Amino acid sequence: xxxxLNIEGLKTFFYxxxxxxxxxxxxxxxxxxxxxxxxxxxxxxxxxxTAFSILRLVPHPGRxxxxxxxxxxxxxxxxxxxxMRRIRGDRISMIFQEPMISLNPAFTVGDQLIEALRLHRRxxxxxxxxxxxxxxxxxxxxxxxxxxxxxxxHLSGGMRQRAMIAEALLLNPDLLLADEPTTALDxxxxxxxxxxxxxxxxxxxxxxxxxxxxxxxxxxxxxxxxVMYAGKVVEEGGVADIFENARxxxxxxxxxxxxxxxxxxxxxxxxxxxxxxxVPSLFDLPxxxxxxxxxxxxxxxxxxxxxxxxxxxxxxxxxxxxxxxxAAPGQS
Amino acid sequence: MIWKKLSRNWLGLIGLAVIALxxxxxxxxxxxxxxxxxxxxxxNQAAPPSAKFFFGADEYGRDIFSRVIYGTRISLFVSVxxxxxxxxxxxxxxxAAGYYRGxxxxxxxxxxxxxxxxxxxxLAIGIMAVLGARLINVVIxxxxxxxxxxxxxxxxxxxxxxQKEFVEASLAMxxxxxxxxFRHILPNCVAPLIVQAxxxxxxxxxxxxxxxxxxxxxxxxxxSWGNILSDARNFMLDNMWMTxxxxxxxxxxxxxxxxxxxxxxxxxxxxLN
Numbered sequence: 001x002x003x004x005l006n007i008e009g010l011k012t013f014f015y016x017x018x019x020x021x022x023x024x025x026x027x028x029x030x031x032x033x034x035x036x037x038x039x040x041x042x043x044x045x046x047x048x049x050t051a052f053s054i055l056r057l058v059p060h061p062g063r064x065x066x067x068x069x070x071x072x073x074x075x076x077x078x079x080x081x082x083x084m085r086r087i088r089g090d091r092i093s094m095i096f097q098e099p100m101i102s103l104n105p106a107f108t109v110g111d112q113l114i115e116a117l118r119l120h121r122r123x124x125x126x127x128x129x130x131x132x133x134x135x136x137x138x139x140x141x142x143x144x145x146x147x148x149x150x151x152x153x154h155l156s157g158g159m160r161q162r163a164m165i166a167e168a169l170l171l172n173p174d175l176l177l178a179d180e181p182t183t184a185l186d187x188x189x190x191x192x193x194x195x196x197x198x199x200x201x202x203x204x205x206x207x208x209x210x211x212x213x214x215x216x217x218x219x220x221x222x223x224x225x226x227v228m229y230a231g232k233v234v235e236e237g238g239v240a241d242i243f244e245n246a247r248x249x250x251x252x253x254x255x256x257x258x259x260x261x262x263x264x265x266x267x268x269x270x271x272x273x274x275x276x277x278x279v280p281s282l283f284d285l286p287x288x289x290x291x292x293x294x295x296x297x298x299x300x301x302x303x304x305x306x307x308x309x310x311x312x313x314x315x316x317x318x319x320x321x322x323x324x325x326x327a328a329p330g331q332s
Numbered sequence: 333m334i335w336k337k338l339s340r341n342w343l344g345l346i347g348l349a350v351i352a353l354x355x356x357x358x359x360x361x362x363x364x365x366x367x368x369x370x371x372x373x374x375x376n377q378a379a380p381p382s383a384k385f386f387f388g389a390d391e392y393g394r395d396i397f398s399r400v401i402y403g404t405r406i407s408l409f410v411s412v413x414x415x416x417x418x419x420x421x422x423x424x425x426x427x428a429a430g431y432y433r434g435x436x437x438x439x440x441x442x443x444x445x446x447x448x449x450x451x452x453x454x455l456a457i458g459i460m461a462v463l464g465a466r467l468i469n470v471v472i473x474x475x476x477x478x479x480x481x482x483x484x485x486x487x488x489x490x491x492x493x494x495q496k497e498f499v500e501a502s503l504a505m506x507x508x509x510x511x512x513x514f515r516h517i518l519p520n521c522v523a524p525l526i527v528q529a530x531x532x533x534x535x536x537x538x539x540x541x542x543x544x545x546x547x548x549x550x551x552x553x554x555x556s557w558g559n560i561l562s563d564a565r566n567f568m569l570d571n572m573w574m575t576x577x578x579x580x581x582x583x584x585x586x587x588x589x590x591x592x593x594x595x596x597x598x599x600x601x602x603x604l605n
Contacts, residue, residue, distance in 0.1 A: 057503050060433070089505030102497040106519035115515070116505050164501070177504075 003070070004033045004175050004207035005054070010067035012046075012053045014282075021282040023049040023062065025231030025290075028309070029209075031224075033174065036198060036208040038222030038239075040215060040254070042279055046231040047211045051177040054209075055094060056084050072174065090120040093168040095161075095197075097180040102164050103152035109136075109163050110148035116167050135166040139196050158189035165197050172204050179211045194221055215258050219243055224315075227251045230280055230290040237316035248318045249295050289321065297322060337599045344595025350588025358404040367395035369402040369555040381573050388573040390563055396574060399555035400581045406556040407585060410470050410549075411536035415529050417475025422482020423525070427513050429483065430490030441487065444480035452477045452535075453542055460548040467550045470543055474536050485528050489521035496520075523600035530596055534589035541582050557582050 012024035024046040031037045039047050052058050054069055056076060069076040071092065076084065096102045104112060113132035114125060123131075129148070136144035139162040152160055161181060168176055181197065182190040198221045201208050210222055218225055218239070225242040227235045227250065235248040246252045256273035277294035280286055286293055292302040299321060307319045338344050357364060366386070373393030381388040387396035425444070429437040447455065459473035493499065494517060502516050543549040544558025552559055557578045564574030 055504055057500070085506045085508065087506070088503070089507075094501070094504040096497045096501055098497050102501045104498045104502070104516050104520070106516075119506055119511075167505070 002033075002073070003030045004035070004072075005209070006030045006068075006070040007050070007054070008068045008070070010050065010053055010069065011065040012049050012058055012062055013065050014062040016061060019283050022231050022285060023282055024053060025285070027067075027228070027231070027233055029226055029233060029236070031175070031207045031209060033207050034202065034205045035224065036201065036210055036222045038218035038225045039209060039211045039228060040213060040218055040225060041228035042213065044279055044282070045228040047228055048179050050228075051094065051179050051209060051211055054175075054177060055088055055092060056081075057088075086120070089116060089173075090171045091173050092175045092177065093171070093173045094177040094179065095164050095168045095181045098184050103160055105152055108149050108151055109155070113148070113163075113167055113170060116170055120171055131170070132166070135170050136163065138200060139163070139166045139169075141166070157185050158193055161185060161189075161193050162196060165193070165200070169200055169204060169206065173206055176201060176206050176208045177211070178208055180213070181210070182217065183212070183214070190217065191220075215243075215255065227254065230285060231282065232290065232319070234291065234320070235318040237313070237318075241313060241316040245313075245316070247312055247316075247323060248291075248320045249297050249322070250291050251318075253294075253296075289319075338595060341595045341598065343591050344599075347588045347591025347593075347595060350584060351592060354404055354408060354585050354588060357401055358408045361401050361405055365395075365398035365401045367398040369394065369399040370553055371395070380571070387577040388571065390560070390574055391567060396560065396577055399560050400557070400578055402555040403557040403560060403578065403581065404585075406467065406550055406554065407537050407540055407582075410467065410474065410540040411533045413471045414474035414478065414536050414540075415532050417471060418478035418482050418532065419525065419529055421475070421479045422484075423486050423518065425479065426483035426486025426488075427490050427518060430487040431494060431509070431513055431517065437487075440483065444483045447477065448480045450477075453539055456539060456543060457546065457548055460543060465548050465551050467554070470540055470549050473543075474539055477539075478532055478536070481528060481532065482525070485524050486518075486521055489524055490517055493517045493520045527593060527597045527600055530589055530593035534586045534593065537582065537585050537589070 007027055007029045010024055010027045011022070014021040014023055027046065027050055029037065029039075029050075039050070041047050049058065049062065053064050054076065056064070058064060064077060067077070071087070076087070079087070103109065107115075110129065110132055113135065114128040117123065117128040117131060118125070133144045133148055136147060141147050141159060141162055147155070147159075152163075155163065165181070178197065182193050185193060194217060198208070200206075210218070212218060222239055224236065224238055226233045227242065227248065229250050235242065235246065235251045242251060243255065246255055253273060253275045257275060259272055275294060276296070280290060280293065288304050289295070289298075289302045289307050292298045295302065301321050307321045307324065309317060309319045310323060311317050312323055338348070371394060373389065376385065376389045376393040377391055379385050379389040379393065385395050385397065387400060390396055390399070425440050429440040456473045456477050459476060460469060463469040463472065499512060499516055502512050507516070540549055540556065541558035541561065544556040545562045547562065549558050550556045560578040561575055564571075564578070568575045
């Protein structure tokens, strides 16, 4: 089966007075149609910039330096901007973190859905309206034919995010970029909204790139997981691979940093793990493996050379010298 | 929503009433005026207020009441058109500067700063001296002088609205820059614009009167408030009605716009809510 999206060696740098910040520094990812790929990592690891790069909406002063983004066999980075605009919102759509400000306060929810539809399809207002009501119903907004006339400030956060999901899926896109779609919501609403998003995507066959720092949500909803660190993917695999058989020290650290209900912090067995060190400056990445200053198992080679990307199981990949038999780092 | 809040703001309502009165007078001028505003009547030179001349007559015997009534037309015409002129250009320049940033912003905003560095009335006088004293030139001169005020406000609002995620979201929906500026950003900038426009109408009335007073507004026989005052100033000590009534008309119109402007600012400024 062809990939819904195939990113190869994407580099997006931000050029500032202090030099180039390497926000995305050689990311390769692929998502199959209908698949949900969870992209996890700390703030500033390049998750969101990767999503914006796909839409070619990297904010100033960022620039895509190199790489290929293959979508339906075409390299998005080669498309003329008019073509790209046609793809945005139609074939690839995006949901943002902050539902409070993702909808234009000056227009009703209906107006915005109708506008989005009519931007890409030649249909009448009445038809667009029917479709918008239908979509609002599908994201489980009660009384959609009434809600459609509401302004965003009439809706709660969860409702707005559902409206955003409705807008994003309105045109039955092939790829949905969901950038922390539930982070701003109440915990009780998060699962609900996520459920709706994933269910609809599966029904419509939409692939999702689900960006989050919440590992729990990824474990529940994603098919595959990519772990990013300092602008690179350090480990990628199926949900079970990552959560039960993580190989990269960063992924392991990340997993151990998650507080679980019932696991007590403080003294004793269940102490919450704190990863040493800080996320490196994107202006001045450490040589070799970017994770080595924080890695509890770093070896001499990690300081000098970047680890290769290699398969360590079916569909399970990582970039770590620990996996390289002949260059195994020393004491651990 | 604006209506509801305005109906509870009695100062704003008074302002609105005064403006409505001005507009009504301007529209109905031929029916309200008792004389032809340009009619010279030698027999009644400098006649004091009476049943025939409500506000008295000027040194040519022209009825000041009728002249003030017709002057309302000129004042409203100039102020409304010049503010419209300034708003249009200010919105376009400010939106371009705020949205595109970079060198476009630098060039536009430095030009605006240059215009603003002149005292408004002085610059208007200069422009009038170049263009010549005609009514439409007053509109152009005042409009030009006021462009930077609108450009600055719009640029500021655009900068803040542009930060909002819905702008990013609409880009991600495949909208063009123009659609985003006009459909998504500008509708969220109207509140400060309305406030600025209302307040500016008052300035424009004052400025138009000042220009006329200096002989740079509507050419003399025209009954603009500034002209009436200018003609009357030599007789002020002996015949005070010649100056009092046009002066009152100016005061009232400016007061009306200021009251409404203040009320709208209170209603529309989120920081004051």
